[in-house]
Amino acid sequence: MARVLVGVKRVIDYAVKVRVKPEKNGVVTQGVKHSMNPFDEIAVEEAVKLKEKKLAGEIIAVSVGPAQSQEVIRTALAMGADRGVHVEVSAAEYELLQPVHVSKILAKLALDEKADLVILGKQAIDDDANQTAQMTAAVLDWPQGTFCNKVEKTDAGLTIVREIDGGLETIKTKIPAVLSADLRLNTPRYATLPNIMKAKKKPLKKVTPKDLGVDTSPRIEVISVEDPPVRQAGATVADVDALVAKLKAGGHI
Numbered sequence: 001m002a003r004v005l006v007g008v009k010r011v012i013d014y015a016v017k018v019r020v021k022p023e024k025n026g027v028v029t030q031g032v033k034h035s036m037n038p039f040d041e042i043a044v045e046e047a048v049k050l051k052e053k054k055l056a057g058e059i060i061a062v063s064v065g066p067a068q069s070q071e072v073i074r075t076a077l078a079m080g081a082d083r084g085v086h087v088e089v090s091a092a093e094y095e096l097l098q099p100v101h102v103s104k105i106l107a108k109l110a111l112d113e114k115a116d117l118v119i120l121g122k123q124a125i126d127d128d129a130n131q132t133a134q135m136t137a138a139v140l141d142w143p144q145g146t147f148c149n150k151v152e153k154t155d156a157g158l159t160i161v162r163e164i165d166g167g168l169e170t171i172k173t174k175i176p177a178v179l180s181a182d183l184r185l186n187t188p189r190y191a192t193l194p195n196i197m198k199a200k201k202k203p204l205k206k207v208t209p210k211d212l213g214v215d216t217s218p219r220i221e222v223i224s225v226e227d228p229p230v231r232q233a234g235a236t237v238a239d240v241d242a243l244v245a246k247l248k249a250g251g252h253i
């Protein structure tokens with residue numbers, strides 16, 4: 001495979017307690033720690049592993065987002081990607097950017113860059129959409145291997161073990177294809193300091209959705225964003241009998 005395209009999204013860090021804005025039209029992002037979407041670290045790792053096994057040539061890390069998205073591209077470059085493409089949208093546009101827009105952007109880049117494989121995370125942990133890989137495959141009319149647990153290159157293409165409800169499913173696909181990385185696919189490496197320094201010198205190209213001919217005007221309007229309901233206080237029961245009696249009485253524990 002000559003080229004692998006990897007999608008890396010900048011999201012609020014998984015360890016941050018997300019707060020709803022007082023206007024209830026989104027969540028607070030200013031002054032909040034952001035990082036690469038955790039599933040995208042797994043996607044980058046898989047691409048780097050393919051390259052290390054000499055099964056892939058060049059790895060291109062793509063992020064669609066505001067100026068700060070370049071930080072996650074640099075992380076991907078420090079993990080082993082060769083070059084980056086930053087598709088810049090404003091912070092305001094980013095809030096309403098949907099998987100359909102990102103899919104069209106990634107599909108166009110995959111064709112322009114003559115990629116043989118697109119590897120994305122199974123899900124971005126901010127909007128939890130789980131749509132981009134599927135839609136990118138649809139736009140390209142390429143086969144898709146979603147929720148990858150294991151990926152093996154064969155002469156005919158790829159053999160993929162997928163995580164499905166209650167077990168694992170093995171499928172074969174031809175190349176080019178779109179994959180999405182699930183949690184157990186691999187353990188992503190850390191970017192070491194020397195590699196972070198080296199990554200600063202790797203090429204990073206900036207384009208806009210317009211350059212790629214993709215219209216990113218919002219197709220949704222956010223009506224309101226609410227905090228999840230606060231958990232009611234629990235109660236302690238003396239023993240199992242008391243618990244069973246309470247459950248039988250239909251009481252809340």
Ligand code: AMP
Nearest residue numbers: 007008064120121123124129130131132
């Ligand atoms: P989603 O469909 O939004 O849950 O995202 C699934 C995957 O698509 C993510 O894990 C990323 O690999 C990719 N992706 C989504 N949004 C972006 C973005 N703005 N920039 C780069 N990759 C993205």
